Amino acid sequence: MALLRFDHVSKQYPGGFEALSDISFDIDPGEMLFVTGHSGAGKSTLLRLIHLSERPSRGTVLLEGKNLAQVKTRRIPFHRRRVGVVFQDHRLLMDRSVFDNVALPLIIAGVPRGEIGKRVRTVLDKVGLGNREKALPIALSSGEQQRVGIARAVAAQPLLLVADEPTGNLDPNLAAEIMQLFASLPAQGTAVLIASHDLHIVRRLQKRVLVLDHGRLIDDYRPASSP
Ligand SMILES: Nc1ncnc2c1ncn2[C@@H]1O[C@H](COP(=O)(O)OP(=O)(O)OP(=O)(O)O)[C@@H](O)[C@H]1O
Numbered sequence: 001m002a003l004l005r006f007d008h009v010s011k012q013y014p015g016g017f018e019a020l021s022d023i024s025f026d027i028d029p030g031e032m033l034f035v036t037g038h039s040g041a042g043k044s045t046l047l048r049l050i051h052l053s054e055r056p057s058r059g060t061v062l063l064e065g066k067n068l069a070q071v072k073t074r075r076i077p078f079h080r081r082r083v084g085v086v087f088q089d090h091r092l093l094m095d096r097s098v099f100d101n102v103a104l105p106l107i108i109a110g111v112p113r114g115e116i117g118k119r120v121r122t123v124l125d126k127v128g129l130g131n132r133e134k135a136l137p138i139a140l141s142s143g144e145q146q147r148v149g150i151a152r153a154v155a156a157q158p159l160l161l162v163a164d165e166p167t168g169n170l171d172p173n174l175a176a177e178i179m180q181l182f183a184s185l186p187a188q189g190t191a192v193l194i195a196s197h198d199l200h201i202v203r204r205l206q207k208r209v210l211v212l213d214h215g216r217l218i219d220d221y222r223p224a225s226s227p
Contacts, residue, residue: 001065002026003191009059011045019045021215032192034202037212043195047162051085052076081109084153086163090145092137099133102152123151143174160191
């Protein structure tokens with residue numbers, strides 16, 4: 001069964017503008033892929049329908065066969081244990097330590113206290129910040145802050161991680177490093193969908209690419225080496 005399915009999904013924003021038109025595709029468990037397209041093509045909108053910041057106007061989005069329309073607004077924090085989100089601007093709490101930033105969603109999600117410390121330290125080690133858990137985000141570089149954002153999303157052990165332009169503010173070397181971090185997640189069972197308009201990065205990773213153009217899915221490209 002597909003992990004995620006878009007079935008003839010359209011999204012109109014208030015005012016009537018159609019940001020996505022009749023989109024259908026599947027994502028397999030543990031798959032890594034990109035969604036690309038010009039500014040305004042609908043990339044962020046597509047991700048918002050997955051992490052439930054927006055709802056479709058027509059069609060259905062299914063996670064493990066279950067229609068996301070059935071997820072009530074008050075259950076969205078629980079949905080985000082299964083679907084993690086990484087934003088370009090990190091959205092870290094600047095007055096809380098690195099440890100607290102990663103731990104907070106786990107506390108909200110009701111993960112037992114005893115497990116939280118272990119999980120936070122494991123993911124911070126994974127993103128190379130095991131020695132910075134007491135630091136405030138302000139003391140970290142932009143790339144390090146982005147890694148905290150990724151650690152925070154990964155700590156909940158999501159089935160799917162969606163990332164919106166996660167390397168947009170980073171220099172090319174750091175961007176490549178962050179992409180390698182994403183590329184390591186499928187081996188641990190997390191599928192990854194990254195919105196990016198940076199074709200250089202997208203091509204280099206040789207993964208499946210969904211191409212949006214004015215809200216339409218115009219290509220679903222799979223390189224020969226991609227699973
Ligand atoms: N809340 C909103 N209300 C009305 N229109 C919106 C809203 N959010 C996005 N749009 C419009 O929907 C279209 C798609 O926007 P979206 O942010 O999904 O594109 P994008 O491909 O992510 O663009 P970018 O690369 O510039 O971030 C745009 O024309 C945008 O102006």
